[in-house]
Amino acid sequence: xxxxxxxxxxxxxxxxGIALAGAALFVTGLYYDPxxxxxxxxxxxxxxxxxxxxxxxxxxxxxLSGARWPGPMRRIPEAMVSALPLGLPLGIVLMSGLRALxxxxxxxxxxxxxxxxxxxxxxxxxxxxxRMAVYFALWTWLGHRLVAALRAQDSDPSVPASRRSIxxxxxxxxxxxxxxxxxxxxxxxxxxxxxxxxxxxxxxxxTVSLAGLSVCTIVGLAFARxxxxxxxxxxxxxxxxxxxxxxxxxxxxxxxFCQYMLIWYTNMPEETSWYVTRSRGEWxxxxxxxxxxxxxxxxxxxxxxxxxxxxxxxxxxxVAVLGGAILHLYYLVAPAxxxxxxxxxxxxxxxxLAALAGFLWMLxxxxxxxxxxxxxxx
Amino acid sequence: xxTRIRATTLQVAPAPTLVAPGTxxxxxxxxxxxxxxxxxxxxxxIGLLIAGSALLVGVACVAYQIKVGIGTWGLDRTVGxxxxxxxxxxxxxxxxxxxxxxxxxxxxxxxxRTSINRSAEAMTIFAVICxxxxxVIHMGRPWLAYWVFPYPNGRGPLWVNFRSALLWDVFAIxxxxxxxxxxxxxxxIPDLATVRDRARGWRRKLYxxxxxxxxGSARSWSRYEVACALLAALATPLVVSVHSVVSSDFATSxxxxxxxxxFPPYFVIGAVFSGFGMVLTLMLVARKVMGYERYIxxxxxxxxxxxxxxxGSIVGLAYATELFVAWYSGxxxxxxxxxNRMRGPLGWxxxxxxxxxxxxxxxxxLSRVRNSLLAVxxxxxxxxxxxxxxxxxxxxxxxxxxxxxxxxxxxxxxxIEFGTLLGSFGLFFTLFLLFCRFLxxxxxxxxxxxxxxxxxxxxxxxxxx
Numbered sequence: 001x002x003x004x005x006x007x008x009x010x011x012x013x014x015x016x017g018i019a020l021a022g023a024a025l026f027v028t029g030l031y032y033d034p035x036x037x038x039x040x041x042x043x044x045x046x047x048x049x050x051x052x053x054x055x056x057x058x059x060x061x062x063x064l065s066g067a068r069w070p071g072p073m074r075r076i077p078e079a080m081v082s083a084l085p086l087g088l089p090l091g092i093v094l095m096s097g098l099r100a101l102x103x104x105x106x107x108x109x110x111x112x113x114x115x116x117x118x119x120x121x122x123x124x125x126x127x128x129x130x131r132m133a134v135y136f137a138l139w140t141w142l143g144h145r146l147v148a149a150l151r152a153q154d155s156d157p158s159v160p161a162s163r164r165s166i167x168x169x170x171x172x173x174x175x176x177x178x179x180x181x182x183x184x185x186x187x188x189x190x191x192x193x194x195x196x197x198x199x200x201x202x203x204x205x206x207t208v209s210l211a212g213l214s215v216c217t218i219v220g221l222a223f224a225r226x227x228x229x230x231x232x233x234x235x236x237x238x239x240x241x242x243x244x245x246x247x248x249x250x251x252x253x254x255x256x257f258c259q260y261m262l263i264w265y266t267n268m269p270e271e272t273s274w275y276v277t278r279s280r281g282e283w284x285x286x287x288x289x290x291x292x293x294x295x296x297x298x299x300x301x302x303x304x305x306x307x308x309x310x311x312x313x314x315x316x317x318x319v320a321v322l323g324g325a326i327l328h329l330y331y332l333v334a335p336a337x338x339x340x341x342x343x344x345x346x347x348x349x350x351x352x353l354a355a356l357a358g359f360l361w362m363l364x365x366x367x368x369x370x371x372x373x374x375x376x377x378x
Numbered sequence: 379x380x381t382r383i384r385a386t387t388l389q390v391a392p393a394p395t396l397v398a399p400g401t402x403x404x405x406x407x408x409x410x411x412x413x414x415x416x417x418x419x420x421x422x423x424i425g426l427l428i429a430g431s432a433l434l435v436g437v438a439c440v441a442y443q444i445k446v447g448i449g450t451w452g453l454d455r456t457v458g459x460x461x462x463x464x465x466x467x468x469x470x471x472x473x474x475x476x477x478x479x480x481x482x483x484x485x486x487x488x489x490x491r492t493s494i495n496r497s498a499e500a501m502t503i504f505a506v507i508c509x510x511x512x513x514v515i516h517m518g519r520p521w522l523a524y525w526v527f528p529y530p531n532g533r534g535p536l537w538v539n540f541r542s543a544l545l546w547d548v549f550a551i552x553x554x555x556x557x558x559x560x561x562x563x564x565x566x567i568p569d570l571a572t573v574r575d576r577a578r579g580w581r582r583k584l585y586x587x588x589x590x591x592x593x594g595s596a597r598s599w600s601r602y603e604v605a606c607a608l609l610a611a612l613a614t615p616l617v618v619s620v621h622s623v624v625s626s627d628f629a630t631s632x633x634x635x636x637x638x639x640x641f642p643p644y645f646v647i648g649a650v651f652s653g654f655g656m657v658l659t660l661m662l663v664a665r666k667v668m669g670y671e672r673y674i675x676x677x678x679x680x681x682x683x684x685x686x687x688x689x690g691s692i693v694g695l696a697y698a699t700e701l702f703v704a705w706y707s708g709x710x711x712x713x714x715x716x717x718n719r720m721r722g723p724l725g726w727x728x729x730x731x732x733x734x735x736x737x738x739x740x741x742x743x744l745s746r747v748r749n750s751l752l753a754v755x756x757x758x759x760x761x762x763x764x765x766x767x768x769x770x771x772x773x774x775x776x777x778x779x780x781x782x783x784x785x786x787x788x789x790x791x792x793x794i795e796f797g798t799l800l801g802s803f804g805l806f807f808t809l810f811l812l813f814c815r816f817l818x819x820x821x822x823x824x825x826x827x828x829x830x831x832x833x834x835x836x837x838x839x840x841x842x843x
Contacts (some may be wrong), residue, residue: 064684065486114708115708119708122706174691178698181695185706194708196703196706196708197640198638198640198641198699199638199639199640199643200639201699250615254618254642255643258640258641258643259639261626262626262630262637263639265630266631266637268632268637270707
């Protein structure tokens with residue numbers, strides 16, 4: 001069964017317009033409110049690259065576990081990979097905002113701070129840039145290799161072809177585990193450079209995975225409403241998506257709880273600082289909103305089997321979870337700059353949304369250009 | 379090139395079914411029930427003799443240390459936890475694979491679990507029994523062990539400390555044991571009925587009583603499946619919660635090397651890793667001794683190898699994360715603890731732990747190693763050794779060198795502690811051997827559902843009649 005993965009031209013123009021407006025807002029914002037702009041940009045950057053890299057991450061998990069349930073929906077994470085090459089240019093833009101975002105990029109601050117001086121062997125602008133280039137090079141190369149191997153397997157379902165895709169998946173996953181852990185320290189944890197947490201990479205991974213699953217679900221279920229695409233969202237597949245939402249949202253809550261509980265319990269000042277910052281102002285409300293959107297909503301709404309099999313309900317839950325995941329990324333970034341309260345500016349809302357629109361635009365374009373043939377096994 | 383061709387040809391003929399082709403459902407019933415119906419072979423008696431002797435050594439040691447007190451152990455004021463808690467965490471971890479296989483893989487519709495789930499669940503229960511012994515003995519007055527339960531009592535305002543991770547253990551492991559036992563027993567019922575139908579005399583009565591009057595009617599099956607799905611859903615969070623709570627025994631402290639936020643997921647994945655190591659060890663022996671080669675096939679072993687290399691690599695990532703963050707934190711205590719872990723008095727233990735848990739499983743990437751039963755068996759044994767050492771290094775290594783050099787000490791386990799560890803292995807294998815002898819070791823009704831399609835019709839007649 002072939003699927004016409006063609007999104008309406010109006011939608012594509014709309015998404016591109018928002019992305020371009022975001023870019024314009026970013027440039028103008030640099031002049032009158034650089035602090036908010038850079039916070040908004042970092043949230044958008046993490047969201048964009050996080051979504052792009054969850055594509056090959058999901059694909060490698062599916063390939064290694066031999067999952068066939070996604071069927072034609074596998075084309076969506078495949079298309080997500082096509083946004084990865086834009087990560088490095090965005091990262092280069094981020095490099096010019098290092099001074100606004102990261103205390104460790106300021107040589108004077110490092111000289112007066114013993115801890116920053118200790119960490120400067122790792123946290124320094126050159127290392128940051130080089131590592132980022134390495135992450136994107138590896139993700140882009142191995143991600144495209146994985147997609148190519150999976151697509152080759154569609155037309156050639158022989159054993160050597162499947163071995164090649166399993167190897168590509170294992171290679172991506174091994175490299176991803178290490179590079180993503182380091183990237184989470186570089187981009188987000190080092191915003192508060194005195195603080196550290198061994199579980200932090202999983203906090204970020206669970207959040208971007210939730211965002212990635214939401215995007216796959218929303219795009220897939222939206223296409224399923226088009227004539228000729230009904231087979232995309234069979235009740236069984238919708239239920240499997242719903243189950244994944246329950247599982248991933250539980251994982252998100254579990255990881256967040258582990259970090260919070262252990263820091264609260266031991267109450268050591270070098271660790272509590274992160275939560276102390278986030279206990280002031282509006283941040284506790286943001287934290288609760290994240291918990292409701294990322295965990296409570298999918299957990300309760302999808303628990304009854306009838307609702308879990310309903311594409312409308314699952315799509316709505318996906319929208320809520322996507323909102324929660326973006327909010328959580330914001331929660332990870334913004335409080336580091338204590339002068340900025342929650343809801344500090346329109347820029348922090350607009351830039352991540354523009355990044356999302358830009359990502360969706362690239363995803364939909366890649367889907368339209370990508371193969372329409374059925375995936376292997378369907 | 380020759381290797382590649384060989385590897386490819388091995389893969390070209392994937393088993394169409396999970397059990398050896400040509401197996402009929404009547405073969406399943408016969409193969410699984412017959413060990414229960416004939417006298418056990420010589421290998422079984424030799425195994426029981428060895429396991430029983432080890433158990434007796436353990437009983438003697440436990441009796442001695444209860445009589446004399448836990449001063450018979452090598453603990454002191456600095457090292458308050460040694461072999462006891464190491465063994466406790468080791469055994470709790472072993473159990474995890476059983477729950478993962480029976481509950482999580484059921485929810486993920488991984489059909490290959492059908493041949494091994496029964497014995498993996500049995501292993502869970504026996505491992506939890508072994509684990510529970512150690513804290514109870516460590517109490518010093520095990521006859522007062524029931525004091526850990528919070529109930530209205532006549533001891534004045536003496537209540538357990540709800541804020542202590544040790545009390546959370548009581549609840550976590552108590553729940554885990556209860557649910558695992560229920561899940562295992564409910565899973566046994568249809569097979570016990572099959573054994574009953576083949577038995578005569580008192581055995582028929584006994585198995586009839588155990589199978590709770592199972593009739594195999596459509597209604598029974600329908601309710602049965604609902605019950606199993608519910609228990610699987612209940613057991614799934616337990617896979618995560620039990621070892622998270624166990625890790626909190628350490629992570630809620632302020633001891634460097636114990637307090638790490640990543641401990642809960644890191645311990646869970648380590649537990650699954652060690653559990654699969656033990657399942658592989660047991661299954662490789664069982665398929666040989668019991669002649670179950672057609673049910674526990676190469677495909678099962680390959681799947682378990684995949685899990686082993688996946689979880690082992692995550693364990694390696696967790697070790698690397700700990701080292702990186704110890705440096706990154708800038709905390710002198712953290713840095714010292716990890717330098718001491720690698721190069722201090724227990725550096726050799728750290729070497730064993732990294733070698734066995736991270737390096738050795740990587741060999742499973744090679745298809746030649748994966749396809750060699752002997753190599754997989756050796757790797758599974760090394761994983762067990764490595765995971766025991768992981769707990770030992772974390773627990774003892776971190777305590778021996780705490781904040782104050784004046785209170786540093788060296789822990790040397792006494793023969794009594796070694797004897798107790800040996801006894802726990804004796805208990806585990808004795809229980810497992812008795813299980814092989816008296817209960818159907820392979821889930822017959824589930825294996826029958828994965829037979830080749832042409833036998834499916836027969837299955838539904840025979841298996842459900």
